[in-house]
Amino acid sequence: MTRIPVVAGNWKMNFDHLEATYFVQKLAWTLRDAHFGFRHCEVTLMPPFTSIRSVQVLIEADRLKLTYGAQAVSVTNQGAFTGDVSADMLAKLGCTYVLVGHSERRKYHPEDDANIVDQVRAVLAAGMKPILCVGESFEERRQGIELEFAVGQVQDVIRDLSDKEAEQMLIAYEPVWAIGTGMVATPQSAQQAAAAIRSHLTDVYGDSVAQRVRILYGGSVNSSNATQLMMEGKDIDGFLVGGASLDAEEFATIARLT
Ligand code: PEP
Numbered sequence: 001m002t003r004i005p006v007v008a009g010n011w012k013m014n015f016d017h018l019e020a021t022y023f024v025q026k027l028a029w030t031l032r033d034a035h036f037g038f039r040h041c042e043v044t045l046m047p048p049f050t051s052i053r054s055v056q057v058l059i060e061a062d063r064l065k066l067t068y069g070a071q072a073v074s075v076t077n078q079g080a081f082t083g084d085v086s087a088d089m090l091a092k093l094g095c096t097y098v099l100v101g102h103s104e105r106r107k108y109h110p111e112d113d114a115n116i117v118d119q120v121r122a123v124l125a126a127g128m129k130p131i132l133c134v135g136e137s138f139e140e141r142r143q144g145i146e147l148e149f150a151v152g153q154v155q156d157v158i159r160d161l162s163d164k165e166a167e168q169m170l171i172a173y174e175p176v177w178a179i180g181t182g183m184v185a186t187p188q189s190a191q192q193a194a195a196a197i198r199s200h201l202t203d204v205y206g207d208s209v210a211q212r213v214r215i216l217y218g219g220s221v222n223s224s225n226a227t228q229l230m231m232e233g234k235d236i237d238g239f240l241v242g243g244a245s246l247d248a249e250e251f252a253t254i255a256r257l258t
Pocket residue numbers: 010174178179180181182218219220221240241242243244
């Protein structure tokens with residue numbers, strides 16, 4: 001089963017809609033450059049809500065081969081939920097993906113497993129694909145329970161999904177200690193976690209579903225470590241990139257190496 005790798009740029013709370021416009025133009029120009037002549041991986045952008053429309057307009061106007069998505073979503077579809085954005089609103093903006101359960105959301109917002117399950121359901125019901133983020137903290141790694149922890153997080157969220165729903169999921173293994181710290185997981189340990197997650201998917205859904213789910217690695221990915229992570233990671237189908245996705249040339253280079 002061939003899985004098309006994906007490189008997703010999580011902009012977090014960076015780039016207003018004007019900066020987003022500039023960034024997409026620069027990225028498109030860089031990707032078109034003969035030097036970056038690749039078409040083997042999907043490149044997707046996860047802007048803040050306020051920049052999604054600008055990204056959409058540019059991608060559509062220039063027919064760019066880029067996809068995009070959102071960093072969070074409400075579990076409800078409409079009503080008196082001040083400040084929330086629904087899955088239908090995001091789908092109407094042409095989003096393909098929504099990040100769910102990012103460690104920064106789990107930390108700074110009241111997002112527990114039940115809420116994350118509801119977000120996954122809302123995203124799937126609106127016809128988009130959730131990118132479920134899982135991964136251990138430094139403490140869990142110190143105790144040697146990182147694989148159980150990450151697999152447990154996947155298990156808690158996917159347990160009631162149908163085969164068809166599970167196939168739509170992407171899972172990003174992102175050890176919390178590696179996010180934004182410059183400390184990247186070794187290629188062996190990233191692969192070990194991805195393999196453990198895929199093996200769990202096989203146990204629950206069987207091999208044909210498990211082989212379709214794309215598993216990404218995230219945590220201080222840059223152009224110096226991407227090649228090694230991909231080479232050693234037969235279960236790793238691309239990257240979720242934070243800091244390094246804010247530099248168009250660096251991000252394009254990561255995509256070329258993926
Ligand atoms: C992230 O926020 O998902 C992430 C992986 O960040 P960074 O690449 O900066 O570690």
